[in-house]
Amino acid sequence: MSHRFQLLLSGLLCFCMISNAQYQSDTISGQILDEVQVVGHVKPSASRSTVPLQVMDSKDIARIGIRSIADAVQHFSGVTVKDYGGLGGIKTVSIRSMGATHTAVSYDGVTISDAQTGQVDIGRFSLDNLSLITLEIGQNDDIFQTARMSASAGALNLKTERPELKDSRHTGSVQVKAGSFGFFNPSLKYAYKFNDAFSCSVFGNWQQTDGNYPFTWIDGDKKTTEKRINSDLQSFNTEINLYGNFKKKGNINLKAYYYDSERGLPGAVVVYNPYSAERLWDKNFFTQFHYENPLNKQFSVQAQAKYNYTYTRYIDVGDKYEHGKQENRYSQKEYYASGTLLYTPLECLSFSLAEDLFVNTLWNNFPDCPSPERWTSLTALSVQYTGKRLTVTGNLLGTLITETVKNGETSADKKRLSPSVSASYLPFDDINLRVRASYKNSFRVPSFNDLYYSRVGNPQLRPERASQYNLGLTWTGSMDGLVPIIMASIDAYYNRVYDKIVAIPTLFVWKMMNMDETEAKGLDVNLAGEIHIRKQWKMNVSAGYSYQKAIDLTQSEKTKSYKHQLPYVPEHSGSGAVTLENPWVNFSYSFIFNGIRYSLPQNIPLNRMDGYCDQSLSLHKTFNWGKNSLRIQGDIQNITDQSYEIVHWYPMPGRAYRLSVGLKF
16 A cells, blocks of 8 residues: 555545534534634633743733734744844744754644745744734644644744624724834734624735845954845735634634745845845745534534645846856645544543645756655644643654655655653642643654755655653742732753754765754743732733753764754843833833854854844833724834844844834724
């Protein structure tokens, strides 16, 4: 039996499972309770979670004055964000030094994929349409989800805002942002209720910037002020959501999303050569479907499907090319289907079975393009016990992958079982103190670029394997009426990654190889509290600190970085925010701190990057009349005008100003 046939059989079994569950619903429909419609998203409890969970909802985003998803994520502990400079720079997320390829990014419960590179640029998603951002490290406690959400070391989840249409048939908002370096960003949201069963929402967002910000260049004893060149960006994204509520028959959500951008790639700052002519065009369209039905008290089903198309065009002009120009074009497609069955025989005990089947393809304009095609089947079996004191979640993920290519050598098929287990325990009745522990085994498959990129790719690559251990404490309390809520958590962790994929030089060219073994030990601390100063005066305080000792354990004669800190991982990092709400103008101060890092594996002075602290101020005021509201916000970013880099030779902007005006109706 071929592996592709096994994949199709898995998908068929998944379909039969959901169909059979639906049949069971019809036979016992008289026992189903009347439906209660819940609008919006419930904020998850970080203190009750069995794994480290960090949450930021739309109220937190507005209160702190967060400007982008990347800014929000940098306020989470244990996270490294790579930013290649400016609004148009690509931004990727790494959890606890494991690399961006081990971090899943989901949009309304469906994972976003990039089979070509294996990592997702979070800079292309708009913050204005989100209601919730969560970061989980390890296996999520929500067992009623897709199998794909179990396949990564951690996940960044983005939830879009679902409109509330209880008292009106329509609602909407208009927002305009403008600021330094030619930044201009209008957006529009509108929602309409057709009837009791159907409603829809439309969101559109356009932004531009010239990106030519000044920066300080230090060359030995010389210090000069230069200007970033070819750093412009124009992007547009829109999405349409259709919501259907069929009461006892379940509910659906159909989404269509489109993103289009053109940007300059300024490249690394090179002495005496500021010129850059690289351009990048990105187009992305996906449509996804979600169906969910609580059949009765014991059974619930959900099904999801998605089609994704991504097109990328890259151009560079220069004498180094034979015809004076190089143009690369890529297109990738994904076809995805998922089904999940949740069974709850007892109030405290739940089981779930999820099956995902998806196909990825890639085309480029290179000579003898291999045109790889990857078929993947993921099957996740989960169990959860939830008691008054103890919560335990277990998960076993089975992976089966097979690939074909039109030209060249094909990567071998891959099979693997990946277990995870986590627990949270409340030892005392009168103190809300919980102890949590977790273990997760995961692996990441080499990307198409790793395997098949011209001359560099290596079809013999093995998947990277990762083991994660976490032990932590969470506490929630209060101090009379002055401090109604305080939340604190501390987590110690140990991670190990085997067969890490790296590019190393061979006789004539660089080649992708399984070489590295890495280890990370660390500590994440989070604290948040709300202080009621007086009537209509409230202060919110939050702070996070991370210690990461992430080292290279690869041993060979050529390795000069043994037990050196991994590139771009600071040992010490942190963030914090203080907001003051009052009857006049709300105020917030926030900072993001990163300590000393190294740009290359060897921790030598030549590769050292100084630490930095990016501080921001925000003032905002909301005027309400009737059902309408007007919100005005002014921001100052990098108030000290500090020169710093997140990625070496890619300077970040200095002091910047931004004004936003938003009207809700």
